[in-house]
Amino acid sequence: MTSYAIEAEGLQKAFGETKALQGVDLFAKQGTVHAVLGPNGAGKTTSVRILATLIKADAGHARIGGYDVAKEAEKVRATIGLTGQYASVDEDLTGMENMELIGRLLDLSKRDARARAAELLEWFDLTDAAKRPAKTYSGGMRRRLDLAASLVGRPSVIFLDEPTTGLDPAKREDMWGVVRRLVGEGSTVMLTTQYLEEADALADEVTVIDHGRVIAHDTPLGLKRVVGGQTLTVQPLDPARLAEAAALLQQVSGNKAESPRTGVVSAPVKDDAALTEVVARLSAAGIGVTELSLHLPSLDEVFFSLVGRRAGDDKAPGGAAKEPAELDDASTPVAV
Known part of the structure; x- marks a missing residue:
């Protein structure tokens, strides 16, 4: 069977x-x-x-x-x-x-x-x-x-x-x-x-x-995991120490730290060990945090990486028109 x-x-x-x-x-x-x-x-x-x-x-x-x-x-x-x-x-x-x-x-x-x-x-x-x-x-x-x-x-x-x-x-x-x-x-x-x-x-x-x-x-x-590595995100308790946190994160990850939103920095990391090291360095530097997270890409980011556009986007990369095959996908309703 x-x-x-x-x-x-x-x-x-x-x-x-x-x-x-x-x-x-x-x-x-x-x-x-x-x-x-x-x-x-x-x-x-x-x-x-x-x-x-x-x-x-x-x-x-x-x-x-x-x-x-x-x-x-x-x-x-x-x-x-x-x-x-x-x-x-x-x-x-x-x-x-x-x-x-x-x-x-x-x-x-x-x-x-x-x-x-x-x-x-x-x-x-x-x-x-x-x-x-x-x-x-x-x-x-x-x-x-x-x-x-x-x-x-x-x-x-x-x-x-x-x-x-x-x-x-x-x-x-x-x-x-x-x-x-x-x-x-x-x-x-x-x-x-x-x-x-x-x-x-x-x-x-x-x-x-x-x-x-x-x-x-x-x-x-x-x-x-195949499409992209993990991202480590840090939000310092004191916004004035954001630049220090960014420099620390960049040293650990070896990648440029970016700010996806106000008061937060993030960078791609190779593995879970980066989280432990960042925690230790933040503690040693006396930098308190309100957010510390390690996460994989979302499935939406995976989809975008694979097909070059977001799910539900009717256009191909570069603004091309819908694929002709969509005419079949939107065909006559089927009865149960």
Whole structure:
């Protein structure tokens, strides 16, 4: 038995002259969250649509839960749950009716479908709105209803394509809790997102795609260590001693100390030993501090280093227009 719930090798897909995927490999271990990052048009959604059997790859192969996505599509569909970029609920039905409909389509009895619907509506804080038509829901509520619907069949593999788009920070945190709970119960989640803090908070492993190719793959921590070293930051208690702290930090690190904000100095360092030495020197010099921290680059800084622009930036370096592949990534909403 494979330890991978999701296996994809050499996926290729073209739409006319646009090469959306050019040999993408994706592997997600069972019971983990695998984040797929990339700028608009990178090929994230195309990859998900292939893995979810919605479209066929031109080349390469993939397996979900051990089933071939091309040859055993029905078994794959029975294994997965999918939430696309756009909420795909029936707006004329109530929240409960939407959920029950999915349950009945999945061959649950009427009683079991209603019980599962009630369970998930409560889980997603939608019980009070269960009898209201979905067209009266806010965008965030529809998003939550859409995700709840994808879980009716208790899928072992779940694809979440930018699931928190349009949610406020509090609801986004709630959604993160849902993802953690799903993984805790044994599900495997593949998550595409442009919120880098989301990938940092949830992902066990991260794959970065750009122009239809995988350009990096590692744990969030591994990506941070590969792309850039650690930074040591010092904020003296007495602002008048900032220059002394900067000189001391520069001596220890061997790098120029810069001031990212008022009253603070920071410099790249090679390893954790620099922190111990800086603490000793500050103490010897009698310089008290209100902040002393050692940190790796943020995942956003890693992303920028890899693709040359921030997540969510629609333009390539130098102000170039959006890549044609984005036309595919923003394609028709997919139904659960």
